[in-house]
Amino acid sequence: MFALVDCNNFFASCERVFRPDLNNKPIVVLSNNDGCVIARSNESKALGIPMGAPAFKYKPLFDKNKVHVFSSNFALYGDMSHRVMSMLSEYTPDIEIYSIDESFLKLEGFNHLDLLDYGRTIKKKIDKGTGIPISIGIAPTKALSKVANRIAKKFPKETGGVYMIKNDEQRIKALKWLKIEDVWGIGRKHAKRLKAKKVNTAFDFINLSDEWVKSNMSIVGLRLKKDLEGKPTLDFEKIQPKKNIATTRTFEGMLKNYEDIKERITTFAVHCAEKLRKQNSHCAEITIFILTNRHRKELKQYYKSIKLKIEPTSSSIILSKHAARGLSVIFRNGYNYKKAGVIISKFTPEGEKQFNLFSEENPKHIALMQTIDKLNKSIGSNKLKLASQDLGRKWKMKQEKLSPRYTTNLKEVIIVKI
DNA sequence: TCTGGGGTCCTAGGGCGA
């Protein structure tokens, strides 16, 4: 059996843990740059605020309904997530952390236990230990545990936030209830195509032929179908090393000037290099892309990316040079650029780097990077920069409603006065 | 004026060597 544990409205719940005065009040959390809504409390959902709502368009509604608006505080969410996950791992040796707010637990060899009861115990402990409310779905396969979780979340009063699909009768009932667009693994495009075929529920979906599903939705769709039929097909994912590291940003305004974009691209490359050194590897490929504002249809549109094969490196200096070189190839004058990014890939562990006679990397870089990382760690992140970066801090991200980093910064912990 | 960021996997199709 599998259990899917999901934190309810996770980012909003994290904000609430340290602000109990916000219980039962509407909360939204905004994306980087305070652009759009990425998390909502139940009260905000009830007000009709959709996921991804642009903040500027919904400001009147926020004001009118006294919605509490927060900038995203990933230091806080990451730490809270870690607390929840480490508590969960006390309940099974097999845990797959699926995302910042979700985990699958494998409950093999737990037959002697009443699993529903076990789930309720877990929920109670997490609530008490972290203050984060969770929902738990238990079922014979991963996809079905997602379905069970949805039921637990949708009917908190009836289920107490924990639901288990025990037999075929319950499975069929659940699949008939679940709308096709809400099935895990069915996105917007597939949902549209399936509805046109009169497939409106998960139950309709499992009644399609395997052949149709395979040819229209690839092996991925077929695996999902088998899993929903109760035949375990999606297994635990082993923790894989990362395949890509990306730093991409939408600019606050629009940029036309090559030098401005170069400065941004350089900074993105440095961020990527820092993440790369944290996982002790080198990369042999770098992709740079730029694009205009696709929401402004009246403006000329442009999108271009370039992938460069490079000698393996983790040096901020080398990577930012390559990034600038790539940009010079794809940049075109006369466009209003809105977003850009750097993605690095083809990783090799540090020790496996081959010696190259024509190496352009100065061996002093290694020591220099170590020193930069060490200093940035001790004096605060990213205070030490390359000359080509945004030294004037012109590009500070808009975060007007940032909450304190209660759990990760000593200066921001809550002070209790007695 | 203002619309996120960071990932993964799969497939089709082209290049290329045997």
Place this chain on the structure above:
DNA sequence: TCTGTCGCCCTAGGACCC
């Protein structure tokens, strides 16, 4: 030497997730 075919590898693009 020329041509067809097969399989492998790579890439771009599309789909999905949170």
